[in-house]
Amino acid sequence: MISFPPFALEVRGLVKRFERPAVDGLDLAVRAGEFYTLLGPNGAGKTTTLRMIAGLMRPDAGSIRIAGIDALADPVKAKQITAWISDEPMIYDKLTPREYLEFVAGLWAVEPPLAEQRADELLRWLGLAANADDRCESFSKGMRQKIALAGALVHEPRVIILDEPLTGLDAGSARQVKTILRERTRAGGTVIMTTHILEVAERMADRIGVIAHGKLVAEGTLAELRLQAGERTGAGASLEDTFLALVDAEAQAA
């Protein structure tokens, strides 16, 4: 019988220091098929955390397991099942979307017929089929972000890590991205995302983690967060009120 690890992501005692601690003993556990959102004020350590999980930065201490794989001991194996998208879509101006997706599929060693089929589907789904053979240099930020997303999905990752993926997108593009991410979690994939748009976290996340000063200060569903915020917020408080109350409490404690 095949046993699946209960968590898509397990982070224990994660530490990263620059001039001061950016991430300070962070613990995090995200279940498979979950849509998890990390919230926090600027400089809280969200992006640093995600970059360490994605293998872009080595932590000073702690452990990261992705679907049971020790990401620090075997980063290549962990990367095989993850995808990373940053707020600034980094694609090649001189490649076309099809060429870009072919390149990404090559990096992840996806079988060419399968990769091509997925690429065509993704480009159609994202409304980029008509531009599939145009060089990306003429594309808007929204189009670039969609291509980056297509690149992240073309190898069918089990864990998708996104840092502010909706920044700068128009309403239509943002909705498309949200729909695709939701589809992924319905299909069993796991999404871990940071966002400044609280409404997105409120409507999409199964669970929300609040991070401040490099530590996880609260975690749970919106209802659970309201409970944790306690009397600082009233009944039926919005996520914004709850978030601010939790961050204020942490700031006072610090």
Next chain:
Amino acid sequence: MTARPGTAVWFAQHESRLAWRDWLAMLTAGRRERLWKVAIAVGAFVAIMHAVAYSLLGRFAAAPLDKTMLVAISASLLLSWLLMVSQAMESMTRAFYSRSDLDLILASPVAAHRLFAVRIATIALAGAVMALPLALPFVDMLIVRGGLRWLGAYGVILAMGAAAGALAVVLTVALFRMIGPKRTRLVAQIAAAVIGAAFVIGVQVVAILSYGTLSRTDVLQSDAVLALMPDIGSIFWWPARAVIGDAAALVGVLTTSLMLLAAVVAIVAPRFGEYALAATGAGSTAVARARAPTGFARTSPRRALRSKEWILLRRDPWLVSQTLMQMLYLVPPAVMLWRSFASGGGSSLLVPVLVMAAGQLAGGLAWLTISGEDAPDLVATAPVPLRFILRAKVEAVLGIIALIFAPLIAALAIAAPWHGVVTGCGVVIAATSATAIQLWFRTQAKRSQFRRRQVSSRIATFAEAFSSIGWAAIAAVAAVNLWLAVVPAVIALVLIAGAWFISPRERAIAR
């Protein structure tokens, strides 16, 4: 004192401040504390150049005014002027295609044409200013040894800058109007490269065909060329006469150049904004399409990386123009090679030329592929070990070098087998050394920052230049006597190993 806002003087102050800060940042790599080191280095450079100029130009300082002297001065001026035109065309293209403050200027209630007039004049005069540090030691030594009459050279440099700027603006705008903003970018860069190299290459080719040598002096001082030249009283010699202190010629040259620049500024400045807007919008209006899809190819991650690098290099307009320039510089050796087939001699001169060209080209390509990665996160999060990624990038560089140089080396090997073997080894070693240096000093940068890559690591720049020149010299010696090349080769290896030792990557590992 600050001028009244919106006036040409106010804009000139604004542009000078930006240019000064940009220049400082370029010299100090953004670290002000390095300024004194830069000042010492520049001072030492100027002092050494004065010494070099003293020994080189002493005999010319008091030489009689004859056709030989006028030809020598005119040829030097023409060469410098073409380089200034090339530089100004590059600057003009950049000014058109960089959006920077265009929105702010055009949205403000000031007379934008004044700023654009200042900007065009700045491009023109920047050529003269940039030529000054190089010309200064030579002119100073001519003044010291030949008298104050040589002061006219400074006026000629100013005139050359103005005329070069004016021509560059006319050429760029003409291209813009003829072939449109999308294609002008690439064509202007190629034209700039060709203009910069054309004179040197042309004279060298003539020298090879006529005298079997790469020396330009042999041609320019030949009886045939001197006989073709007009009399020394002709207006043709005005720039050269102005250099040696002919006041009337100096006034004539300066007036003509400055009037030319003023006319160009008056005509182009009011339309500059319109051109720049068209240029920055070129990306969204004209879409470059790739070949019709042929299906995804079966590939490995390494092959995918190599193939991506080759596609990007092929589509990089700057690289295309620079590679073309490198290829142009290979024209004289190629002509020499062709000639040596007939005569059976002269091929030894080709050895260092080919080795140095390979080293320089490999250094540029290596920076673009290794450091100039536009999607670093994507490559870093791919399930491919770093060593495979780097190996694929190095293979992409060496593949291109092999493609370009293999035919030349093969031809050389047929003409002179030993020289072919030495050149082959030299090209491989020089290209590998330059690539290795870029690998050790790799940074994370956008490809568009290529022009300023020297700023990020001066050690890497010097090491790369030393490596190319060093291996070229060693190959030249080895072509004559292999054993004589052993000691310099060991020294070169030790110095390259020193670069590896102090490279940041190695320090990181040591930590």
